[in-house]
Amino acid sequence: MPEVTSEPQEKPTTAGPEVAKDRQVLDFALWLTPRGAERYAWRERIEAVAKLLGGPVFAPHVTLFGTFRRSVPEALVLAEALSRDLAPIPISGAGLGIGADPWQALYVPLVVNPQLWRARRRVCEVLDAEGAADFMPHLSLYYGDAPTVQKCQAVELLEPLPVIDWCAQELVLVTLGDRPERWSTEAILPFRG
Structure with a gap:
């Protein structure tokens, strides 16, 4: 993982392709992810649903903030600052939601507890973004447009209905591609708040 400083470092314009990558503006997201056995269990569920419905396989996660555009160094600085501000966040939820939106097609809705709400508000402040009130936290199990x-x-495959009960300990900065198979982890930053 690249070292993160308080300010993005300027590189000389004669450095070649590295300069282009550092200055290229990309789409990022900030995630909360389960760890260990919990992560493995959710990954298995996502893979099973993907196999049944023909959707993509992706890492289990809760999106704390969706798409925002920055250069890689800028995004790393923001994520590092946020990780210093955030403390562990209890993540809980139960049941299943089915939606028409391909990005919220099958998911486990989460409880918006005070810690999760504060984290969302803080991210919106740091990114100077609207959307704190529009927060509908969930853990997706399927992306796609399969019929209801x-x-x-x-849902029958997932019974008994999944229950979420874990504690987010780190902020994950993800570079977004045009589809889940092209998403990549840029940094995993432990909470230090």
Whole structure:
């Protein structure tokens, strides 16, 4: 993982391709992720649903903030600052939600507890972004546009209905691509708040 300083470092314009990458503006997201056995169990569920419905396989996560655009150094500085401000966040939820939006097609809705709400507000402040009030935290199990009937079949596959009860300990900075297979982890930053 690259070292993060308080300010992005300027590189000489004669450095070649590295300069272009550092200055290229990309789409990023900030995630909270389960660890260990919890992560493995959610990954298995996501893979099973993807196999049944033909969707992508992706890392289990809760999106703390969706798409924002920055250069890699700028995004790293922001994520590092946020990780210093944030403390562990209890993540809990139960049941399943089925939606028409391909990005919220099948998911576990989460409880918006005070710690999660404060983290979302803080991210919006740091990014100078609207959207704190529009927060609908969830852990997605499927992305795609399968018919509702097929999504209901996937629910049967997931029974007993999943329960989420873990504590987020780190902020994950993800570079977004045009589809989940192209998403990549830029940094995993432990909370220090």
